[in-house]
Every structure is written in C-alpha cells, then in structure tokens.
Amino acid sequence: MxxxxxxxxxxxxxxxxxxxxxxxxxxxxxxxxxxxxxxxxxxxxxxxxxxxxxxxxxxxxxxxxxxxxxxxxxxxxxxxxxxxxxxxxxxxxxxxxxxxxxxxxxxxxxxxxxxxxxxxxxxxxxxxxxxxxxxxxxxxxxxxxxxxxxxxxxxxCPFAKPLLRQGAQPGDAIFVTGSLGGSILGHHLDFIPRVDEALALTQTCGLTAGMDISDGISIDLPRLCKQSSVGAEIDVRQLPLTAAAQQLSQKSGKPVWWHGLNDGEDFELLFTVPAADADQLLAQWTNATPITRIGTIRPERELTMLGDDGTRQPLLPEGFSH
Amino acid sequence: MxxxxxxxxxxxxxxxxxxxxxxxxxxxxxxxxxxxxxxxxxxxxxxxxxxxxxxxxxxxxxxxxxxxxxxxxxxxxxxxxxxxxxxxxxxxxxxxxxxxxxxxxxxxxxxxxxxxxxxxxxxxxxxxxxxxxxxxxxxxxxxxxxxxxxxxxxxxCPFAKPLLRQGAQPGDAIFVTGSLGGSILGHHLDFIPRVDEALALTQTCGLTAGMDISDGISIDLPRLCKQSSVGAEIDVRQLPLTAAAQQLSQKSGKPVWWHGLNDGEDFELLFTVPAADADQLLAQWTNATPITRIGTIRPERELTMLGDDGTRQPLLPEGFSH
The missing domain is CATH 3.30.1330.10 (PurM-like, N-terminal domain)
Structure with missing residues (x-):
C-alpha cells in the first residue's frame, strides 16, 4: 500500500x-x-x-x-x-x-x-x-x-555560494559549534540543527570550508581535509566536551576527549576560518551557541592531534559509524 | 548503518x-x-x-x-x-x-x-x-x-504553470494516452513515463487539467473531478485496451473494459481539453503514443459510465490500490 x-x-x-x-x-x-x-x-x-x-x-x-x-x-x-x-x-x-x-x-x-x-x-x-x-x-x-x-x-542558498567541504587553506583555524561527545545518551534525539549559527557565521566572517559532524571529528575532519586537499592538527585539550562525554568516559575507561573526538551524532558544525580572522570572530560572536577553536589546517595531507600531554600523534578515524 | x-x-x-x-x-x-x-x-x-x-x-x-x-x-x-x-x-x-x-x-x-x-x-x-x-x-x-x-x-516547469488536477470544465473532453489494463502482467515494470507526451500535449493545445493514472481510472478520475469541482462520464466502449487486459479478462471472467477501468499502475496520462479543441488535437497529434477520447466532463458532481450496452450507470471506484 x-x-x-x-x-x-x-x-x-x-x-x-x-x-x-x-x-x-x-x-x-x-x-x-x-x-x-x-x-x-x-x-x-x-x-x-x-x-x-x-x-x-x-x-x-x-x-x-x-x-x-x-x-x-x-x-x-x-x-x-x-x-x-x-x-x-x-x-x-x-x-x-x-x-x-x-x-x-x-x-x-x-x-x-x-x-x-x-x-x-x-x-x-x-x-x-x-x-x-x-x-x-x-x-x-x-x-x-x-x-x-x-x-x-x-x-x-542566501549567499553567492553554499558553504562547502572544499576551500580550507593551510593555516586556517578549525572551529566547532557547541560541545562534543556522548550524544548516544540522549542528545542525538534532541539536538538543535545549527541552521541559524551557520547563517550567522557566514555573515560574520569568511568561512573557508564547513560541514556538520555526524560521525565524529575523527571521521568527518578527514573528509573536509580530503575535499580541501589539506591536512589538519587538532589539540584535544581544546575540545569543548559535554557532560555526557564525561559520563561515558567513566563507563568506557577512555579519556573524555576521546569521546569528544570519536562519538558520533553531535550534529555540530565543523568549519574553518582564515587565521587572521579567528580572534575577531571569537570577539564578535555573541550567539548563544558557543564556538571553539580546536586546531589548525596544515599543508601536509595528514591528520594529527596533540594529545592531553601535548605530544603529537596520528588522528585515527575511530568515530561512530551509524 | x-x-x-x-x-x-x-x-x-x-x-x-x-x-x-x-x-x-x-x-x-x-x-x-x-x-x-x-x-x-x-x-x-x-x-x-x-x-x-x-x-x-x-x-x-x-x-x-x-x-x-x-x-x-x-x-x-x-x-x-x-x-x-x-x-x-x-x-x-x-x-x-x-x-x-x-x-x-x-x-x-x-x-x-x-x-x-x-x-x-x-x-x-x-x-x-x-x-x-x-x-x-x-x-x-x-x-x-x-x-x-x-x-x-x-x-x-517550462510553462507559466504546471498541469494540475484542477481546471477541468463541464463539456471538456477526457483523454488518455496509450492503452489501459493488465499492467500487473508485466507493464508495471517497463512502462515509459509520459514526460515527453505531457510536454508535447501542453505545447499543442490548452489542457485544462491532468494527472497520471496510478490506481486506475475509476479511482483517479474522481480525484481529478474533485479538484476541479466537476463530474464526468466515461464511455467504456471507447477505452483503449491492452492485450494484457484481454488476457486478464479471460482469467477473471470480467469484461476487458473492466480491467481498463480498474486495473492499477497503467501510468498513462489522464487529461482534459476544451470540447472545441478535441478534434483538432486528434488531427494534429503525430506522437507515436496514441491518445484516445474516452468521455466528457459534466457539471453534476457525479461519476457515471456508459456500459458496453450503452446504458448509463454509476462509475464505482473499484481500482487497484497499491
């Protein structure tokens, strides 16, 4: 029928x-x-x-x-x-x-x-x-x-062109909206799509690339990098983390930042901004949804992270696949 | 996944x-x-x-x-x-x-x-x-x-407005493309969507209303009539019938025209044309897909048919529902 x-x-x-x-x-x-x-x-x-x-x-x-x-x-x-x-x-x-x-x-x-x-x-x-x-x-x-x-x-598309995964340049600052991790404890059912934030960000400054985080940064950031023909480095100490990520960490025994990096279904925005504009964006941003700088686009086509002890290591795609 | x-x-x-x-x-x-x-x-x-x-x-x-x-x-x-x-x-x-x-x-x-x-x-x-x-x-x-x-x-829509179910006027001629019935014997898998025919018809003359026949004329024509606030009369002797309708009729014991009227998934066009334009349309139509006049739009909001003996009777919605 x-x-x-x-x-x-x-x-x-x-x-x-x-x-x-x-x-x-x-x-x-x-x-x-x-x-x-x-x-x-x-x-x-x-x-x-x-x-x-x-x-x-x-x-x-x-x-x-x-x-x-x-x-x-x-x-x-x-x-x-x-x-x-x-x-x-x-x-x-x-x-x-x-x-x-x-x-x-x-x-x-x-x-x-x-x-x-x-x-x-x-x-x-x-x-x-x-x-x-x-x-x-x-x-x-x-x-x-x-x-x-x-x-x-x-x-x-209210602008000359839509925000794409391609366009990130070496040196660009990498940002996320909101906070990350532990969505499976409930947030995957009540998250707010970042439509208003994406429009406001695009009006505030020149985003070079962007996407939503559906499978976790460790899977989604490589997608953005591939389309932009660049690499990236994330500082896990800068990741904005949810209380749910904290909760999951207690059960899983993995660090809280691991959940922020790898849990899926955050549905936050991941976007890049020219380094010169990053501080100004942070200063001007008055939206209720926070934005956080979490890393930098790099010319070498590899994905790395600074761990919680500050050491550089490979960023592995351990994200949630759904 | x-x-x-x-x-x-x-x-x-x-x-x-x-x-x-x-x-x-x-x-x-x-x-x-x-x-x-x-x-x-x-x-x-x-x-x-x-x-x-x-x-x-x-x-x-x-x-x-x-x-x-x-x-x-x-x-x-x-x-x-x-x-x-x-x-x-x-x-x-x-x-x-x-x-x-x-x-x-x-x-x-x-x-x-x-x-x-x-x-x-x-x-x-x-x-x-x-x-x-x-x-x-x-x-x-x-x-x-x-x-x-x-x-x-x-x-x-390449025209000022799309073809709609509303707009049929009392007196309009009712047409169908192709032939009807027995689709379940195979035609439902290999029918040709009538995209080219619909565009050609709209360029040839002023269609007043139209739709595709997905559930059978006996169900679909009432939908067109409801949107147009009119009724209709079909002459079952005019229905263009497939060989498959003939085949089904032999099994079902129902008249061939019954299958043309009630079998679903013909995916032919059902459309209406001002009476004054009907003959001209038939004369001008050179497309490989035939068109056939099968009835007339009427002001009374009821659906009737002329049976195979020419007697007027109610057109009942006995079509295929899928």
Missing part, C-alpha cells in the same frame, strides 16, 4: 486501508504555512516558486528501527524530529536556509500504525515550524516490516 | 561496512551528466543552479519488497527502474521536465546486498539518462529487514 501526498493537498476518494485513509485525513487537517504559491493543491507533486538566481540545495537521509533508534525506547515524535533534524543539519552544513521537506513513511500495516504515523509527522512538523521548513509532501507506505522514515529537505 | 551521498561527490574515508564502502566506490565511478554547476563536490547536499522564475516541482515515491514487487521475481535493475519511473510519471502528470533524482536504499546488510544496490542504481540511472534526470544524491542504509527504495525527483 502506498499513498503519495502533496501537502498542498485536498484529498480524493480511494480505497486504501483504513490506517492510511485516516492518516491522510489527519494530514489534511494539519495547519502549516506553506511556501508554495497556491498551485499544486492535491496534485502529483508539490510546487514551489523559486527566486531568481538562488541556488537550490537538496539532501536526503533515512532512519530506521533497530539501526538509528529502538522503537520501544523512543516516542514517535522523537523519531520524526530526528529524521528531520539530521537533514536540517545537512542544510546547515551548506550554510543554507531550509525551504520545505518531503516525509516518506514505511510502517507496519494496520490500525496500530496510525498513532505512529501521526506522531512521526507531528515531531517532524513541530521542528520544521521552528526552521520555516514545512512538510510539503511525502509518501506513506504500509508493509510487512519495521518502521523507517526518510526525509528529503530542499534549501535555498 | 547509513551513508548519504551527493553524487557530485568525491568520497572520503569512513568505517562503514564493506558493502556500503564498496557501493560508494561504485557510485564514485559512475559517469552521469550532472545538472549542477560544479559546486557541492563531496558535500552534505547536492547543489543545483535554478533558472530565474522557473517553478520547481518535487515528488517522492517509495516501493518495497512484498508490496510493490517480489524480490525473487524481478531483477535489481527492474526495481530501480520502477522506483524512478513512478516518480517520473508524477513529474509528467504536472507537465514538467525532470531535473534530477535522489535515490534512497534500504537493504539487508552484508556483502550480498552490494549487487542488489548496484543493480537498483543501474536500473534507475539508465532510465534517468533517457529523461535527462541524473541521480544527484541519496542515502544508502543497511538494516535487518527487507528491501525498499525511495526516490525523490525534482522537476522544472
């Missing part, structure tokens, strides 16, 4: 199962501010007007039961929120503004899934409202399997 | 499972003509330049094992082709040009899935090439479940 919807959408008769019928009725009753120009009501695709010369960015990410969450341990709202949040984080990584999202649900069939579908929608729509990113369409499917949620987000 | 890719994409190290690594390597080696402006290489989202004042349409559809196909009975290429084709059919339904697609895979983990992933990609990419719709990004996921494929397609 499958129903596509463009949430610009009136609803017509059909003979889908009663769960899907009821979910479509629920969707039709939701109030959202839609970015469309009023075309496409009830049609096969959602329609968006697009401003002249404004670049479009688009990303998609799926989360599924037993891989990204355990259905018994989370609310449907948390699932929907996370599915949208990880995509908004990708839009933030490009320093772009989200415009709208498509929500695809894969659900066990039957009446019991209605509450699940509604909750997932609500979790996504509530976060979307905070970021001017309404759910503009999607597809609802029943099948004899577990829950998966796929979201695609469209975004608009 | 999950890897997003923007297929503008270089690839960086990571520690995903070897199937996903190998699939990403495979993707990196694929040659496609990408509609990007060269930004976004290896980034968190794909980047597209968008022409001034050109409306964007976006749709998404998922197909899954045991619901839309049976893994043992189809090739991976057929799965990928169908997943893209149903989305291109939605773009055709809006009389728009596809621009690019995002491909999300949900696969059983392990080495065996690599061939599956590659085949699905190949099936989608090959069809995409025929429609100038490259795979510009996506997300690959392993999980302890069955196969599902979700595709999102972005399209561009």
């Amino acid at each position: 499958s129903i596509s919807f463009a949430l610009t959408s009136g609803l017509a008769i059909s003979r889908y199962d009663s769960m899907e019928q009821a979910f479509l009725q629920f969707l039709a009753n939701q109030k959202q501010t839609l970015p469309t120009d009023g075309l496409g009501i009830g049609d096969d695709a959602a329609v968006l007007a697009w401003p002249a010369d404004s670049k479009l960015v688009v990303c998609t990410d799926l989360i599924s039961d037993e891989t990204d969450f355990h259905l018994a341990e989370v609310t449907p709202q948390q699932i929907g929120r996370k599915a949208l949040a990880i995509n908004l984080s990708d839009i933030a990584a490009m320093a772009c503004q989200p415009v709208g999202a498509l929500l695809t649900l894969l659900l066990p069939g039957g009446e019991a899934s209605l509450e699940l579908a509604q909750g997932i929608y609500q979790g996504a729509a509530k976060l979307g409202e905070q970021f001017n990113c309404p759910i503009i369409g999607g597809d609802t499917n029943s099948w004899p399997g577990k829950v998966a949620v796929s979201i695609t987000v469209l975004g608009r | 999950s890897i997003s890719f923007a297929l503008t994409s270089g690839l960086a190290i990571s520690r995903y499972d070897s199937m996903e690594q190998a699939f990403l390597q495979f993707l990196a080696n694929q040659k496609q003509t990408l509609p990007t402006d060269g930004l976004g290489i290896g980034d968190d989202a794909a980047v597209l330049a968008w022409p001034a004042d050109s409306k964007l349409v976006v749709c998404t559809d998922l197909i899954s094992d045991e619901t839309d196909f049976h893994l043992a009975e189809v090739t991976p290429q057929q799965i990928g082709r169908k997943a893209l084709a149903i989305n291109l059919s939605d773009i055709a339904a809006m009389a728009c040009q596809p621009v690019g697609a995002l491909l999300t895979l949900l696969l059983p983990g392990g080495e065996a899935s690599l061939e599956l992933a590659q085949g699905i990609y190949q099936g989608a990419a090959k069809l995409g090439e025929q429609f100038n719709c490259p795979i510009i990004g996506g997300d690959t996921n392993s999980w302890p479940g069955k196969v599902a494929v979700s595709i999102t397609v972005l399209g561009r």
